[in-house]
Amino acid sequence: MPLSNVSSVCSGRSRVIDAAERLFRARGYNSVTMRDIAKEVGIRQASLYYHFESKEQLFVAVTELEFEHHHKGLQNAIEQQDTLRTQLNCAANWFLSQPPVHLLSMLHTDMPCLSEENLKKLSASSRRCIFIPVQQMFEVAQQKGEIRSCRANVLAGFFLSVMESIPMVISGNEVGAKQVIVNEMIDVLLDGLTPK
Amino acid sequence: MPLSNVSSVCSGRSRVIDAAERLFRARGYNSVTMRDIAKEVGIRQASLYYHFESKEQLFVAVTELEFEHHHKGLQNAIEQQDTLRTQLNCAANWFLSQPPVHLLSMLHTDMPCLSEENLKKLSASSRRCIFIPVQQMFEVAQQKGEIRSCRANVLAGFFLSVMESIPMVISGNEVGAKQVIVNEMIDVLLDGLTPK
DNA sequence: ATTATCTATAGATCTATAGATAATGC
DNA sequence: ATTATCTATAGATCTATAGATAATGC
Numbered sequence: 001m002p003l004s005n006v007s008s009v010c011s012g013r014s015r016v017i018d019a020a021e022r023l024f025r026a027r028g029y030n031s032v033t034m035r036d037i038a039k040e041v042g043i044r045q046a047s048l049y050y051h052f053e054s055k056e057q058l059f060v061a062v063t064e065l066e067f068e069h070h071h072k073g074l075q076n077a078i079e080q081q082d083t084l085r086t087q088l089n090c091a092a093n094w095f096l097s098q099p100p101v102h103l104l105s106m107l108h109t110d111m112p113c114l115s116e117e118n119l120k121k122l123s124a125s126s127r128r129c130i131f132i133p134v135q136q137m138f139e140v141a142q143q144k145g146e147i148r149s150c151r152a153n154v155l156a157g158f159f160l161s162v163m164e165s166i167p168m169v170i171s172g173n174e175v176g177a178k179q180v181i182v183n184e185m186i187d188v189l190l191d192g193l194t195p196k
Numbered sequence: 197m198p199l200s201n202v203s204s205v206c207s208g209r210s211r212v213i214d215a216a217e218r219l220f221r222a223r224g225y226n227s228v229t230m231r232d233i234a235k236e237v238g239i240r241q242a243s244l245y246y247h248f249e250s251k252e253q254l255f256v257a258v259t260e261l262e263f264e265h266h267h268k269g270l271q272n273a274i275e276q277q278d279t280l281r282t283q284l285n286c287a288a289n290w291f292l293s294q295p296p297v298h299l300l301s302m303l304h305t306d307m308p309c310l311s312e313e314n315l316k317k318l319s320a321s322s323r324r325c326i327f328i329p330v331q332q333m334f335e336v337a338q339q340k341g342e343i344r345s346c347r348a349n350v351l352a353g354f355f356l357s358v359m360e361s362i363p364m365v366i367s368g369n370e371v372g373a374k375q376v377i378v379n380e381m382i383d384v385l386l387d388g389l390t391p392k
Numbered sequence: 393a394t395t396a397t398c399t400a401t402a403g404a405t406c407t408a409t410a411g412a413t414a415a416t417g418c
Numbered sequence: 419a420t421t422a423t424c425t426a427t428a429g430a431t432c433t434a435t436a437g438a439t440a441a442t443g444c
Contacts, residue, residue: 012396028305030226033432047397049434084389105301107364109224147389154377157365158358158384165357168303169349181350188354192388193280193343208422229406243423245408398439405432413424 013051015041021062025099029059029110060118063106064125070094070101071129078133084141085190088159091134092182095163103130104164134159147190159189209247211237217258221295225255225306256314259302260321266290266297267325274329280337281386284355287330288378291359299326300360330355343386355385 019040023032034055038045052058077094081087095101103126111119135156141147162185170177215236219228230251234241248254273290277283291297299322307315331352337343358381366373 027308028224028226030224031305031309034434035432043396044398045432046399046434046436050396053434055433102300102304104298104360104364105304108298108301109227109305112223113227145391148391150380150384150389151377153365154380155384155389157361158381161357161361162354164300165353168300169353181347184346184350185354188346188351188388189384190388190390192384192386193346193351194386195341195344230408231406239422240424241406242408242425246422249408251407393442393444395442396440398437400436400438402435403433406430407428408430409428410426411424412426414422416419416421418419 012041012043016048016051016058017062017065020058021066022099024059024062024110025066025102028102028105029113056114056118059110060114060122063122066101067122067125067129070098071133073098074130074133078137084137084146085186087137087141088186088189089182091137091159092163092186093179096166096178096182100164100167101130102164104161130160131156208237208239212244212247212254213258213261216254217262218295220255220258220306221262221298224298224301225309252310252314255306256310256318259318262297263318263321263325266294267329269294270326270329274333280333280342281382283333283337284382284385285378287333287355288359288382289375292362292374292378296360296363297326298360300357327352327356 016037020032020037023036023040034048035045037058038048041048048058052061073094074091077090078087081090107123107126111122114122131153135152138147138150138152138155142149142152166178166181166185170181212233216228216233219232219236230244231241233254234244237244244254248257269290270287273286274283277286303319303322307318310318327349331348334343334346334348334351338345338348362374362377362381366377
């Protein structure tokens with residue numbers, strides 16, 4: 001390592017992490033090879049094993065960082081907001097400002113390829129970083145009487161799965177469309193579809 | 197072929213289709229090998245190529261049948277219902293009565309592995325068989341003034357993505373839980389969360 | 393001496409093809 | 419003759435290891 005500090009943006013290791021994150025997120029664990037990642041970084045495939053002991057370890061490291069990133073982003077997005085509506089809006093904008101996580105795909109297709117231990121680790125991580133914070137928004141709103149009683153974990157799954165599907169529904173439309181859809185979603189969630 | 201008619205339940209071809217459907221649905225295109233499928237059927241891997249010219253063609257055939265199956269099941273589930281609420285309930289129960297399609301995973305992870313032509317074919321098929329029928333439920337309800345104005349395609353994405361996430365949220369719970377969650381979802385969709 | 397790369401390759405798959413073989417139906 | 423399987427294998431990957439090499443920092 002030539003220069004300065006660990007995990008700097010241009011250190012070898014973090015360039016590997018960046019490339020791997022981009023590729024794994026875009027195509028999933030099984031569709032990405034170590035060769036693909038090496039090519040993206042601009043080194044030889046075998047050189048990746050200097051930084052990570054296996055493809056699986058690389059995936060786990062990359063994915064935990066991704067979850068942690070969303071954890072911070074989410075907390076930061078909602079901490080100033082004091083109504084559920086504005087919290088949902090900020091949380092939704094946070095998700096839409098980032099490349100999609102494809103959490104459902106990860107849980108369904110990628111995770112089962114990992115060892116039992118790593119599966120547990122990533123499941124716990126996705127829960128702690130992404131699911132729980134969203135669930136808590138709903139729990140708090142319920143305690144404040146802002147919304148009626150309804151299972152908070154169902155609502156969290158609700159919200160997150162809709163966020164995952166938005167990039168698919170609009171499929172390459174204008175940028176503004178996302179914002180409109182988010183507002184429609186929140187209106188439906190809070191006020192329903194029945195005409196007043 | 198020893199006995200009777202084409203595509204009988206126990207003809208070789210349809211046993212291949214059954215096994216392939218089960219495996220592809222459970223683990224996705226890339227994580228399933230032709231060897232896995234052959235093993236499940238109880239024949240040798242090379243014998244699969246007597247029935248299908250390639251893994252990709254097998255996947256496409258299997259997936260189109262799956263979509264078509266859901267198309268029929270969906271139409272059948274909602275045709276007798278004359279309010280949106282009961283239609284949504286029946287559609288939801290149809291989906292939950294079947295093994296999950298994992299449509300989001302398919303669109304994100306599996307489809308991009310296919311040729312341009314097959315990608316188009318399956319995209320169109322999923323749209324026609326699954327997305328459009330759900331969208332139409334909302335459109336009709338809107339025309340009847342049953343619900344207020346809101347983009348029907350957004351609502352369809354909404355409904356479908358929530359259906360996909362339900363098996364993940366409850367993760368191995370009691371059977372009755374699904375029905376409770378479906379009811380909560382429909383209540384939220386129609387009446388919102390804001391207390392009256 | 394440590395860090396970060398490289399070349400070369402072992403060993404394990406995976407898809408797909410070629411050609412043989414057994415059973416059935418006419 | 420047709421149908422549905424089999425064995426054997428080519429050819430292409432893919433992950434991971436071994437060992438060489440160049441550059442940097444003390």
